[in-house]
Amino acid sequence: MSRYIATRAIRGANAIVAEAEALLQKALAEKGPDTPVAFTNTAYYLPVIYAMLSHPVSKIGDMVPVLEYAKSLLHPPPDEKWWVPYLGETLDCGMATLLAEEIIEGIRFVYGEQPERYPGFRMTGSASFTSPEFETGEEGxxxxxxxxxxxxxxxxxxxLVDGRMPAFAAIVGAARTNRAAVAIVRELQRRNILVFLCGNVNGRSIIDQLHEEGVEMGYDTYIVPFGRDTIAAIYPLGFATRSALTFGGLKPGQWREILLYNKYRVFAFVLALGEVDDLKYATAAGAISYGFPVIADTVIPQILPTGITRYEHVISMPWEEIEAETDEEKAARLVQKCIEVRGVKVKITEVPIPVPYGSAFEGEVVRKADMRVEFGGRASRAFEYLRMVPMDQVEDGKIEVIGPGFEDVPVGGAMDLGILVEVAGRKMQEDFxxxxxxxIHYFINGASGVQHIGQRDIAWIRISKTAAEKGFNLxxxxxxxxxxxxADFGAIVDKVQVKIITDPALHAEWLQKAREAYEYRNRRLADLVDEAVDTFYSCVLCQSFAPTHCCVISPQRLGLCGAYNWLDCKASYEINPTGPNQPIQKGQCLDPEKGYFTGVNEYVRVASQGKVESVAVYSIMENPMTACGCFECIVMVIPEANGVMVVSREDPSMTPAGMTFSTLAGMAGGGLQTPGVMGVGKYYLTSPKFISADGGFKRVVWMSSFLKQTMAEELKKVCEREGDPDLLDKIADETICTDVEGLLAFLEEKGHPALSMPPLF
Amino acid sequence: MAKKKVRTPQEASRDPAAIALLERALEIGAETCFYRADEITPCPIGAEGLCCRFCAMGPCRLVGDVDMGVCGATRDTVVARNFARSVAAGSASHSDHARDLAYTLLAAAEGHAPDYKIRDPYKLYEVARYLGIKVGDRPINEIARDVALAALGEFGRIQGTLLYLKRAPAKRQKIWYDLGIAPRAIDREVVDLLHRTHAGNDQDAEHLLDQAMRCALADGWGGSMLATDITDILFGTPAPVRSEANLGVLREDMVNVIIHGHEPTLSEIIVAAAQDPEVIAYAQSKGAKGVNLAGICCTANEVLMREGIPLAGNFLQQELAILTGAVDAMVVDVQCIMEGLVPLANRFHTALITTSPKVKVTGAVHIEFDEHRALEIAKEILRTAIDRFPQRGEVFIPDIRSPLVPGFSHEYINYALGGTYRGSFRPLNDAIIAGRIRGVVADIGCNNARLCHDENHYYVVSEFLKNDVLVVQTGCGAIASAKRGYMTPEAAMEYAGPGLREVCEAIGIPPVLHLGACVDNSRILTVLAQMVSETGLGDDISDIPAVGMASEWMSEKALAIATYCVASGAYVIMGGVRNPVAGSPLVTQLITEGWEKKVGGRLEFLEDPEEIVRRALAHIDKKRAALGLEEYNPAKWGKSGDWRIREVLELPLEERLEAVYGRK
Amino acid sequence: MEKVVLDVPLMWADHHVMKVRNALTKLDGVEDVYASSAWKQVLVKYDPAKVDRARIEQALGQAGYPVGQGQTPILVEPTEKRRDPRWSAMSFRMSQTYRADLEMSGDFRKW
Incomplete structure (x- = not known):
């Protein structure tokens, strides 16, 4: 700290705790101690309070001891002269500030003041579906x-784990100008850094600035507007806190571990734009305990010695003194500094196109009205096909557009498109x-103003008017x-050439060839069963977050995150032989039914640092595979029904186990083996090896309707394979029942096969 | 007696208050230790450790052609024996101090000493953990009793080695066990050493010195560490507080009671008694406004750290305090009490009150302390002092005092570096690794009347600060820096190099940390051990870029401290007076290169303060290089701080709103 | 147009700024407001023909932000010798490196 900052942070902490106390007294009087308090869809109550104090707040009365504790963390501000030390005291006050802020937001929720009302504001993309209750109102x-x-x-x-999202930035306040605000946010987006917004300066927030400039905000664009005051800064810290609980396997009350987890594994920083007041200093002091440094675009005292954070604690980079001509260049310098100070490892590939490029643009939606042209969808056909060809048939870097461009297509029109990528490389294999x-999907989607959906011959690409105006072409x-x-696959790909085909004759010809290739691959994939290979792959990507978790990925069981299947791992190993995906020799098969292999056991024992002794690859009942925190679904045994339920992470509703996904996730995650509970990738459901030791897919008695709908076709095939084509209809979901009694009645009525299967226990 | 050159007051001290009182002494013809030091030539034979007076066949003076005593003892044996004896005496002093505290804790826990209680239960739990005492939800007095008994058990431990040894880095413990110098029982090591140094016993210098290390370790990781811990349990673990130092803290209008010596047991109760309305009323009845307490030596440091009681001065100022004529009573307990106080006190109205059952001084008033009736005795002492107040004659209090912020227990330092949630030594290690802090120096120990009072302390500390070396201090060295103003947070801006200043400003600490009394050197051991386990600075204490020194040493306790620091891996420099083992080149070689090879630390005696600084910095840089740390480069640092925002604050609001974005 | 700078000690955070701006911008004659929580001051530019300083101060007072009055509460006072009273109540005395510090600092972000 500096004494200046310490004085203000400690003062701010005292003030906000006093304010929280007054508000709490008011809420107790007006609403009563038993009025429920909750943040939206979380199993972690008020997360910072829950994590630090192991104290679940579910009603107003629960906040009273929290406030008392926050008070006990307060200290007097340092004197002007002959002062006593203040660093530890300031950090304590920072924590008191966070507790008070969370109390305040909790009470604001009670009064319906949170999420903050913002007339005319609309989040992009899928954000609203997770909070359906707030979707009503003006235009969603x-x-x-x-x-x-x-x-x-x-x-x-x-x-967050694999570095695609290398960090998050909590921006507090407002930029010098709207242009600067946009520039800063674009710089962060370009690096795929998640951007959280809160706070204001003189009543103007960076949220206002971006809103005025038409910047899309929402989960899909990596920009989350939390609220227009500094108190809302508790949300990003709650996010950080929960990431330790979710992915780190830490338990509430392990406050020191949680903070250290954040220091070493969660790459976040605070960007304070504009003047900094007492509460901002106090909140920053709280953030520093998490190891998050603060970078300001104004003159504030710098705290350069390191220790609580990994690098400098507080950096001042007055906006006008940044040596650059334009706001854009200044923003680039500022963001560069943030990255240095937090020690964020960012890999950016400069793509030579006229629009911004980065993962943060992957989720951008190009609406019909904003669209210049589309390929695929209802009105045209688009396909993409990548094939391996001999070295001498590829001219590296050759890009051909065969056929007309979209210049003559009317605005909002459609045209046929084929993307043919030909690669060659000494380590390239047909399997890759x-x-x-x-x-291709991810790569193309990274361009701002370009939307890509689907794959193979159901690809659907849109180019926005803005992108086209900036000169984006085929x-x-x-x-x-x-x-x-x-950049990404240089280890296996030596040469790349691309043909963009719009010529109708050629399009038809290549579409046919592509379809033949798809068909061939499908057959190859169907043949690729666990028994056919002697090597599985590990995935310890998540160990940077969940240090004892290790996925075992076989041809018939993909990673629980859904992002890595056996072939992906094989390719990944080729790309980086010392990376997170290592071959596991299956070794001797100890039990083909349950899926015990000597090689797997040995590998997992080492990789889990001795926490896991053995793994049954095909069983949920016995030594099931562990999970980190990023599983797509949770499978859990419902003993009464003699079956399992499958809850998707998109499903916020109650389940027959009496817990929501969020609560269940606490049991499934963190690298712990819990018989009867397992985190899985959703496509594992379709595998013949899905809990095959315990009876397979026929054990599924309940399944989130989200899965039933989005995977309808795949699941239908599974039911047919299992010899019960109507099985899907016999499986309950949250629209049918959310309790065991209802579930049993439904299963009886439908005659679900699980009821007559051998007992699970 | 032959007339020697007597030093002027300006030559005898660097402390203006001391100088003023030395002038006063000349004026009124009072004799002090400064004068006596000039008068008495130190015995040149004893000074080099060559006088063997361990049996009645001697004393043998091994000088000139004599290279063997009557018994055949060589110079090496005699020098080593003399040195070892000093270490035994020093260790005995600290450890016996610890024993008394352990008994006080026991009495308090058992309810026999109603004026004491467990002021810091959390520290008790921490200590219980080290001593293997179950905490659970047992009543606090039960835990305290077990802790006291376990502590007392360490003095006469029958088997095994001291429990606190495990607080040292693993590598260090292994060195001790491999060398066979891991201390067993505290008393045993002292007795063992006394035994060995008796005539006709251990007559191998290296072997004697090994046991000297073992005995000293029993002090550092035993007696002293227990003394610190138990004092914290009984009177609270120190945390920063404001106070003042130097003779100017004496008050003309109040009864001045100086507490002097080393133990906190009585002085803590006197602090309480001085606030007793009954005592204050009694003082007022004698025309005083109340009772003003001030301390000298380590008793002072104890009550300074915990209660913020001001410091009157260090060891060489005990007589000078009486010369002010304003001291109504000087209450002494054990250690470092000059007998010369008696004639001086007799010239004034001052009551010199001895209190320890172990210490009587002929001519002093003896009011024996008993912890079972502590408050009652404390009040009696204060009444004695108050009764003297009306007898005061002319008063001469130099108006000189400096503010300071003491109170840096290792626990507080840990807290200061990260608060409740993130406290650790990481920021300190980081600062050393980066080079903001070049290294750490502990300048501890005494004053020595043969030197210019405080001169070496001032010099070395100021040099280290300039060179971005963090200084930690205890004992009379700490009091010297306190008087000089090095222990205020502002001193960082004034005296420290750019890197150290940044660190001090970040934490809000002075550049020189007051860690407490001389038994609290054990805190330095704890800090060093924690710096090692925090990682980044090697895996043993000997890897850390740190130096220990007693730049004006005089007591045997200082030798014991030096030896346990060396045996713990530190480079230790004893400054000022001559090398007490100079009589044996072998012993000199053994405690330098010999010990460096064995335990990684070395002990050197250097008279020239500039040489002390040079060697200390060279050692620090050598250790930095060995760790592969960046070379010290102050030009890189100093960009933190409040200075810039202060300029902005000067401006009117409208201009300020622009100015915060910087100069265009 | 005139301008005035007013001290508003209770405006110590940006959620207060919203309220202060709200109170002032709705006054007829107030043309521009800069409410700075960092400096706890408000700069008001106004048309003296329509509104005066007293009215502005009154509006601030009614909004709960009296000019030049009040201060942020400090809930804990140091002792006479400036020692932090919380220290003795803090329930830990760390004299060892916390194990988790070392475990957690291991190799982070491997990939």
């Missing part, structure tokens, strides 16, 4: 985000073709793919 909007719910946290899990081909697809394949 009118509110800022409020706290991030557990579902979104988990779905970001794998990206689909792995690489699937990347050739740029080639530029993107060429650059990214070299």
């Amino acid at each position: 909007g009118g509110y800022l985000n409020g706290p991030i719910d557990d579902i979104q946290l988990r779905s970001w899990g794998i990206q 073709e689909p792995v690489l081909e699937r990347q 050739r740029h697809f080639g530029d993107i793919l060429y650059t990214r394949f070299h």
Whole structure:
């Protein structure tokens, strides 16, 4: 600390605790101690309070001891002269501030003041579906985000883990100008850094600035507007706190571990834009305990010695003194500094196209009205096909557009498109073709103003008017793919050439060839069963977050995050032989039914640091595989029904186990083996090896309707395979029942096969 | 007696208050230790450790052609024996101090000493953990009783080694066990050493010195550490507080009671008694406004750290305090009490009151302390002092005092570096690794009347601060820096190099940390051990870029401290007077290169303060290099701080709103 | 147009700024407001023909932000010798490196 900062932070902490106390007294008087308090869709109550104090707050009365504790963390501000030390005291006050802020937001929820009302505001993309109760109102909007719910946290899990989302930035205040605000946020987005917004300066928040400039905010664009005051800064800290609980396997009350987890594994920083007041200093002091440094664009005292944070604690980079001509360049310098100070490892691939590029743009939606042209969908056909060809048939970097461009297509029109990527490389294998081909989706989606959906011959691409105006054309697809394949898969791909085909005759010809290839691959995949290989792969990508978890990925069991299947791992191992995916020699098969292999056991024992002794790859009942926190679904045994339920992370509702996904996740995650509970990737449901030791898919008695709908076709095939084509209809969901009694009645009525299967126990 | 050159007051001290009183002494013709030091030539034979007076066949003076005593003892044996004896005496002093505290804790726990209670239960739990005492939900007095008994058990431990040894880094413990110098029982090691040094016993210098290390370790990781811990349990673990130092803290209008010596047991109760309305009323009845307490030596440091009682001065100021004529009573307990106080006190109205059952001084008033009736005795002492107040004659209090912020227990330092939630030594280690802090120096120990009072302390500390070395201090060295103003947080801005200043400003600490009394050197051991386990600075204390020194040492306790620091891996420099083992080149070699090879630390005696600083910095840089740390480069640092925002604050609001964005 | 800078000690955070701005901007004649929680001051530009300083101060007072009055509460006072009274109540005395510190600092972000 500096004494200046310490004085203000301690003063701010005292003031906010006093304010929280007054508010709490008011709430106790007006609403009573038994009035429920909750943030949206979270199993972690008020997360910072829950994690630090192991004290679940579910009603107003529960906050009283928290406030008393917060008071006990307060200290007097340092004197002007002859002062006594203040660093430890300031950090304590920072924590008191966070507790008080969370109390205040909790009470604001009670009064319906959170999420913050913001007339005319609309979040982009899928944000609202996780908080359906706030979707009503003006055009599905009118509110800022409020706290991030557990579902979104988990779905970001794998990206936070594998470095695709290298960090998050909590921006507090407002930028010098709107242009600067946009520039800063774009710089962060370009690096795929998650951007959280809160606070204001003179009543103006960066949320206002971005809103005025038409910047899309929402989960899909990696920009989350929390609220327009500094108190809302508790939400990003709650997010950080929950990431330790969710992915780190830490328990509430392990406050020191949780804070250290954040220091070492969660790459977050605070960007204070504009003047800094007492509460901002106090909140920053709280953030520093998490190891999050503070960077300001104004003159504030710097605290450069390190220790609580990994690098400098507080950096001042007065905006006007940043040596650069334009706001954009200044923003780049500022963001660069943030990254240095937090020690964030960012890999950016410069893609030579006329629009911004980065994962943060992956989720952008191009609405019909904003669309310049589309390929695929209802009105045209688009396909993408990647194939391996001999070395001498590829001219590296050659990008051809064969046929007309979209210049003559009317605005909002459609045209046929084929993307043919030909690669060659000494380590390239035919098996990697689909792995690489699937990347086309992510690569193309990274361009701002371009939307890509689907794959193979059901691809559907839209280019926005803005992107087209900036000069984006068909050739740029080639530029993107060429650059990214070299950058990301350089270890297996030596040469890349791209053909963009719009010529009708050629399009038809290649579409046919592509379809033949898809068919061939499908057959190959069907043959790829666990018994056919002698090597499985590990995935310890998540160990940077969940240090004892290790996925075992076999051809018939993909990773629980859904992002890595056996072929992906094989390719990943080729790309980085010392990376997170290592071959596991199956070794001797000890039990083919349950899936015990000597090689797997040995590997897991070492990889889990001795926490897991053995794993049954095909069983949920006996030594099930552990989970980190980014699983797509949870499978859990319902003993009364002699079966299992499958809850998808998109499902916020109650389940027959008496717990929501978020609560269940606490049992399934953290690298612990819990018989009867397992986190899985949703496509594992379709595998013949899905809990095959325990009876397979026929054990499924309840399943989130989200899964039933989104995977209807795949699941139907599974039912047929299992010899019970109507099985899917016999499986209950949350629209049918959310308790065991209802479930049993439904199963009886439908004659679900689980009831007559051998007992699970 | 032959007339020697007597030093002027300016030559005898660097402390203006001391100088003023030395002038006063000349004026009124009072004799002090400064004068006596000039008068008496130190015995040149004893000074080099060559006088063997361990049996009645001697004393043998092993000088000139004599290289063997009557018994055949070589110079090496005699020098080593003399040195070892000093270490035994020093260790005995600290450890016996600890024993008394353990008995006080026992009495308090059992309810026999109603004026004491467990002021710091959390520290008790921490200590219980080390001593293997179950905490659970047992009543606090039961735990305290077990802790006291376990502590007492360490003095006469029958088997095994001291429990606190496990607080040292693993590598260090292994060195001790491999060398066979892991201390067994505290008393046993002292007795063992006394035994060995008796005539006709251990007559191998290296072997004697090994036991000296073992005995000293029993002090550092035994007696002293227990003394610190139990004092914290009984009177609270120190945390920063404001106080003042130097003779100017004496008050003309109040009864001045100086507490002097080393133990906190009585002085803590006197502090309480001085606030007793009955005592204050009695003082007022004698025309005083109340009772003003001030301390000298380590009793002072104890009550300073815990109660913020001001410091009157260090060891060489005990006589000077009486010369002010304003001291109504000087209450002494044990250690470092000059007998010369008696004639001086007799010239004034001052009551010199001895209190320890172990210490009587001929001519002093003896009011024996008994912890079972502590408050009652404390009040009696204060009444004696108050009764003297009306007899005061002319008063001469130099108006000199400096503010300070003491109170740096290792626990507080840990807290200061991260608060309740993140407290650790990481920031300190980081600062050393980065080079903001070049290294750490502990400048501890005494004053020595043969040197210019405080000169070495002032010099070395100021040099280290300039060179970005964090200084920690205890004992009279700490009091020297306190008087000089090095222990205020502002001193960081004034005296520290750019890197150290940044660190001090970040934490809000002075650049020189007051860690307490001389038994609290054990805190330094704890800090060092924790710096090692925090990682980044090697895996043993000997890897840390740190130096210990007693730049004006005089007592045997200082030798014991030096020896346990060396045996713990530290480089220790004893400054000022001559090398007491100079008589044996072998012993000199054994405690330097020999010990460095064995335990990684070395002990050197250097007279020249500039040489002390040079060697200390060279050692620090050597250790930095060995750790592969960046070379010390102060030009890189100093960019933190409040200075910039202060400029902004000067401006009117409208201009300020622009100015915060920086100069265009 | 005139301008005035007013001290508002109770405006110590940005959620107060919202309320202060709200109170002032709705006054007829107030043309511009800069409410700074960092400096706890408000800069008001106004048309003296329509509104005066007294009215502005009154509006601030009614909103709960009296000019030049009040201060942020400090809930804990140091002792006479400036020792932090909380220290003795803090329930830990750490004299060892916390194990988790070392475990957690292991190799982070491997990939």
